[in-house]
Amino acid sequence: MIEADVLARRFEENRSRLRAVAHRMLGSGAEAEDAVQDTWLRLSRADVAGIDNLPGWLTTTVGRVCLDRLRTRTARPEQPWDTAAPEPDPTDSAPVDPEREAMLTESVGRALLVVLDTLAPTERFVFVLHDMFAVSFEEIAAVVDRSPAAVRQIASRARRRVHQGGTVRETDPARQRRVVEAFLAASREGRFDDLVSLLDPHVVMRADPVAAALGSAAERRGSAVIAGFFNGRAQGASPAYVDGMPGAVVELGEGVRLALSFIVTDRIIGIEVVADPEQLATLDLIVG
CATH class of the missing domain: 3.10.450.50 (Nuclear Transport Factor 2; Chain: A,)
Structure with missing residues (x-):
């Protein structure tokens, strides 16, 4: 059994990656931070003894959290490519730095976030996890309840739409x-x-x-x-x-x-x- 402090330390080692996944999925620094914290709550309640690959588990879990959020977004006007800094979370050991938030948005690329926002939730989930974070089609298939072959086709369709949407450094x-x-x-x-x-x-x-x-x-x-x-x-x-x-x-x-x-x-x-x-x-x- 992993001790609570060891588990927390290992989570913090993966936090920047999880924030990057969530930011690309949701397009908002504040929502990304919420998704990361939700992932921590799920980890703290999980049977960690059965997790063989913790970084992989965390990546697919934060992706699942973001997918659920995309699917349940209301019709209110969204600003998914905002640069506003999220409110600090009291459970976050490192205070949120507004400058870091702005740099994160710039590193993702506003144009890419705009294009990603045109994808359907499942397309965005598959594209972000596979094409940007090298999660296997098999792992993604288990989350979206599709076959690996079907997920590959979804990735191909999403990829074409992203490339047609404009030349972005990360996906050029x-x-x-x-x-x-x-x-x-x-x-x-x-x-x-x-x-x-x-x-x-x-x-x-x-x-x-x-x-x-x-x-x-x-x-x-x-x-x-x-x-x-x-x-x-x-x-x-x-x-x-x-x-x-x-x-x-x-x-x-x-x-x-x-x-x-x-x-x-x-x-x-x-x-x-x-x-x-x-x-x-x-x-x-x-x-x-």
Whole structure:
């Protein structure tokens, strides 16, 4: 059993990430802080002994809280991209800093928040958790009660709408493509340090069962681990777009044997590897 003070400390270690998720989901600093506090209340009441991955549990839980709030918002006029600082919460160990709130809004980007506000609640939930925080489709599917394949389609639809809504630094396909191309080049040329520099320290790579059987492993975590896996590889990989995301494919004969999609913010935070022929057939692939 995790002691209360240890649990509180671990929650605080994840607070900035949870605030970022909530801010992108709700568009308001004040509402984001409320959602984070609601997540803490849920954690304090949960059976933590059954939580294997606390950061993942917290991320999906704050996302669920925000999804519920989006679904129940009234018809009152919203200002989801406000820069107003939230009222300090007496349970928050660190007082809210108005300057920090303004910087948070700027880092998200007003334009992105405006575009996100046009998405339906489930679309916004899927896009934010998957494309911005690398939560797996399987984890998201459990929250929205859809199949992973259906969630993938929702993500693809939301992604197209976001990209059509304007070029925003965090979701700029051209910039993401450059990062992925640099990663593939470093992989082919065996430049380990460059690979590490292009990966977020907490990057996650997930592979489907067919890809795992080929030697990819179901999941790998950490920039050094994943850089080591890719170092000297990608010889046969060609740049591509996978369901609208920058990625790569490995072709064998006239067909695609393997598809990789990359989740990119400032650096690569997630990589998904698909080799199952049935799944490959459902992907929207643009090679070149």
